[in-house]
Amino acid sequence: MISVKEAKNLISQHISPLNPINIDLSKAAGHTLAADVYARFDIPAFCQSSMDGYALKFEDHKKTLILVGEMAAGTAKNITIQNGETSRIFTGAPLPQGADTVVMQEKITRLDGTITLQDPNLKLGLNTRDKGSEIKAGALAMEKGSLLSPAAIGFLAGIGVNEVTVYPMPKISIIVTGKELQKPGMPLAFGQVYESNSYSLSAALKHEGINQVNIYEADDDLEILIKVLQTAITNSDVVLLTGGVSVGDYDFVIEAAAHCGVKQIFHKVKQKPGKPLFFGTHGEKLIFGLPGNPSSVLSCYYNYVLPAVKTLSQKTNSVIEVEAELTHPYTKPAGLSHFLKGKYENGKVTPLGAQESYRLSSFAQSNCLICLNETQEHFEKGDTITVIILPN
Secondary structure (H helix, E strand, C coil): CECHHHHHHHHHHCCCCCCCEEEEHHHCCCCEECCCEECCCCECCCCEECCCEEEECHHHCCCEEEEEEEECCCCCCCCECCCCEEEEECCCCECCECCCEEEEHHHEEEECCEEEECCCCCCCCCCEECCCCCECCCCEEECCCCECCHHHHHHHHHCCCCEEEEECCCCEEEEEECCCEECCCCCCCCCCEECCHHHHHHHHHHHCCCCCEEEEEECCCHHHHHHHHHHHHHHCCEEEEECCCCCCCCCCHHHHHHHCCCEEEEECECEECCCCCEEEEECCEEEEEECCCHHHHHHHHHHHHHHHHHHHCCCCCCCEEEEEEECCCEECCCCCEEEEEEEEECCEEEECCCCCCCCCHHHHHCCEEEEECCCCCEECCCCEEEEEECCC
16 A cells, blocks of 8 residues: 555656646636747727717817717717817727817816817826726736636637637546445435545536546456547546455456556555545546545545546645644554545634544535544644645
């Protein structure tokens, strides 16, 4: 067996980002840019008004001005104002030729086709937007490695970008193994349990913006598992198997993986839960053999799978490690790292009940995993320990 740190290091050594793809901007939210984006145009492409009001030459602001014409947003033609003239203008509309300032409509008096300004604070250029004030043509708009947030998508659309080069989200396959599993909503026969691992893993992946998730079922049969695994490897960047990674008579994952040409990187980690964890590669593809118990699956997912998936798409890991003060003493055997379901608040962390690997009730209430190192046995109240904050 290897340590948790060794397992994480080995996984990171065998991951490379997925090859970048070009994608329509409307489908790019949540992706990471794989290339710099430059502006093709000055934005705004013309001087425009930032208010509903009246456009004028600032040198005329103390005069009674003659109203000539109107400029609305989206107008296709421009007008020119002369000395002593003003034009009605609306937010986003181009400034008339000759105008350099806009007075708000609330700060004028209008009478018989003329206006008189009532704004003692008016300054040259007030309430206008210069050409290229958002960005100049040829300027760097967003750097490679930037996350395409909703605001970033809106910004790029606003400067005329319709396609970007991004790191794709990985395609994931989940293989559920076990004769004893029954679908939720169906009656349980003697010896059966409801299958939950595909539900929790799918939900966790979709929470990260990964929607290409295929779910396969494989009976506890070597030949069946080999065929399912071959299909999953062909169709996926990452394969997650749940169950069948221990040493029982019906645990076929290791043998099936070898038959499919998967290179084993490690099998078994000095941790609880999740000791039987398997990791291997098939070319650039990643294969994780997760234990079957539901809490083990999620603990391994947050510790190993999620960081790997984030690396593939070049996104920041959403799992955060912090230091926290333990509110209760805890004792465990030496030799295994323990991951406890816990509640973190205001710099302190409390272990929850129902820590057994088959129980998800406490996981459903937790917001963190408490990390207890493999060598230490006794942890006292007030000790500072590492805590993994789980994504909301």
